[in-house]
Amino acid sequence: MSKQGRPAPNEAAGKSRDGFTSSFGVLAATLGSAVGLGNIWKFPYVTGANGGAGFLVVYLLATLLVGLPVMIAEITLGRRAKADAVSTLRKLAPARQPWWLVGVAGVLAAFLIMSFYSEVAGWVFAYVFKALRGDILSSDPKLTSAAFGALISDPLQALLWQWGVLLLIGGILMCGVAKGIEAVTKKLMPLLFILLLVIGVRSLMLPGAAAGLSFLFTPDWSKLNAGVVLVAMGLAFFKLSIGMGTMITYGSYFRDEQNVPATTLRVMAADLFVSMLAGIAIFPAVFSFGFKPEAGPSLLFITIPAVFASMPMGHLFMVLFFVLSAVAATGAMLSLLEVPVSVMVGRLGISRLRATVLSLLLLALVGASCALSNSTLAGVKLFGMTFFDLFDYLSSNILLPLGGICICLFVGWVWGKSKLQAALSNDGTLANGAVVGVVYLLLKCITPLLIALVMLKGLGWL
Numbered sequence: 274m275s276k277q278g279r280p281a282p283n284e285a286a287g288k289s290r291d292g293f294t295s296s297f298g299v300l301a302a303t304l305g306s307a308v309g310l311g312n313i314w315k316f317p318y319v320t321g322a323n324g325g326a327g328f329l330v331v332y333l334l335a336t337l338l339v340g341l342p343v344m345i346a347e348i349t350l351g352r353r354a355k356a357d358a359v360s361t362l363r364k365l366a367p368a369r370q371p372w373w374l375v376g377v378a379g380v381l382a383a384f385l386i387m388s389f390y391s392e393v394a395g396w397v398f399a400y401v402f403k404a405l406r407g408d409i410l411s412s413d414p415k416l417t418s419a420a421f422g423a424l425i426s427d428p429l430q431a432l433l434w435q436w437g438v439l440l441l442i443g444g445i446l447m448c449g450v451a452k453g454i455e456a457v458t459k460k461l462m463p464l465l466f467i468l469l470l471v472i473g474v475r476s477l478m479l480p481g482a483a484a485g486l487s488f489l490f491t492p493d494w495s496k497l498n499a500g501v502v503l504v505a506m507g508l509a510f511f512k513l514s515i516g517m518g519t520m521i522t523y524g525s526y527f528r529d530e531q532n533v534p535a536t537t538l539r540v541m542a543a544d545l546f547v548s549m550l551a552g553i554a555i556f557p558a559v560f561s562f563g564f565k566p567e568a569g570p571s572l573l574f575i576t577i578p579a580v581f582a583s584m585p586m587g588h589l590f591m592v593l594f595f596v597l598s599a600v601a602a603t604g605a606m607l608s609l610l611e612v613p614v615s616v617m618v619g620r621l622g623i624s625r626l627r628a629t630v631l632s633l634l635l636l637a638l639v640g641a642s643c644a645l646s647n648s649t650l651a652g653v654k655l656f657g658m659t660f661f662d663l664f665d666y667l668s669s670n671i672l673l674p675l676g677g678i679c680i681c682l683f684v685g686w687v688w689g690k691s692k693l694q695a696a697l698s699n700d701g702t703l704a705n706g707a708v709v710g711v712v713y714l715l716l717k718c719i720t721p722l723l724i725a726l727v728m729l730k731g732l733g734w735l
């Protein structure tokens with residue numbers, strides 16, 4: 274029952290809730306959410322464009338001081354309430370305090386992010402097929418650039434690949450949490466690590482690989498400024514899937530005996546490891562063949578194919594690389610779409626099947642604005658950005674940090690230390706008082722202040 278006395282429809286039904294069934298399942302699904310195109314598509318080019326190792330240091334600080342506490346808070350709230358993002362905040366907040374709006378904002382953010390994310394994922398899936406057929410096997414960036422341009426500027430192809438990806442994700446979600454999300458991510462995550470290691474080792478063995486490593490690991494502090502710090506923080510939010518209810522939703526599927534801080538730390542470390550490996554798989558190869566690293570988002574679709582085409586057995590590695598990207602994108606999209614699906618099931622009382630179909634239809638509509646932003650809608654700009662760029666900017670740099678601030682304030686000032694303590698220690702089973710103390714202090718004072726400062730400064734309002 275919610276505090277307001279009105280039971281959410283799914284609670285009224287009294288059915289036992291679907292959820293993750295094993296510790297490995299929890300880890301695979303949560304890591305599956307964190308690891309995604311953010312690691313493979315965003316992280317390398319953002320790091321490259323913002324000063325390499327100097328940016329990495331800021332990113333690491335953002336992850337530890339902001340990402341980690343917010344992620345712990347979200348998972349804990351979800352696990353306590355065992356409900357979707359909106360219902361969780363309704364249940365745990367005092368009556369008449371509208372904290373559930375944070376959940377509503379989360380649903381909105383999920384649609385915005387999925388709109389451009391499913392589009393990039395569509396390109397990735399298209400590239401798996403292109404790589405298999407050898408279509409993009411050219412070491413001339415002019416040719417790979419033309420191939421990429423032809424794909425994204427063809428409205429029909431762009432739309433069809435996006436909708437195909439949406440159907441795949443919807444199909445998995447319809448199978449449920451344990452039989453869909455958990456079963457799939459348990460298979461995909463090990464595959465992801467194997468592929469990444471194979472490609473990383475291959476890249477490191479190329480002549481001239483050291484230049485790529487020094488690009489990643491030698492700091493260029495002159496590039497750091499407030500805008501870059503905002504980008505680092507936005508990336509930390511995006512990477513860890515926090516600030517919009519994804520982790521509340523997944524937390525609600527966590528088992529009661531799961532050690533939340535330990536699991537979160539593991540997910541964060543593994544996610545960072547994947548990002549580094551992706552950088553190590555990409556940059557040494559880029560430098561080895563004399564390509565330019567700061568190619569922006571097109572690094573993945575223009576430079577990488579040309580790089581692979583230049584190396585022995587490149588065809589095989591190119592296929593592996595795009596399969597890897599598709600695998601990463603799949604786990605992340607499952608978690609994004611699960612937010613609206615679970616809210617619809619929980620609040621509207623409709624079946625999971627219907628909720629999935631409804632979300633897919635909505636997304637096909639909203640997402641089309643991104644799919645077409647390189648063709649039919651290329652001229653349509655808001656605030657000087659295409660829909661694609663606008664949705665990306667709005668979500669990473671504004672919605673997610675704002676959601677993060679709200680979560681911190683809610684746990685720090687409304688929910689309070691004793692409830693956090695009880696929830697994080699699994700009702701006294703775990704002796705982690707010191708960890709809880711640090712997390713609480715961060716959530717109450719430090720993290721929200723940091724987020725607010727970085728946002729205001731980064732947006733030029735301070």
Ligand code: TRP
Nearest residue numbers: 307309310311511512514519605
């Ligand atoms: N973390 C994923 C990535 O790096 C993207 C993602 C999945 C996400 N769920 C999210 C980002 C929720 C923000 C919020 O690719």
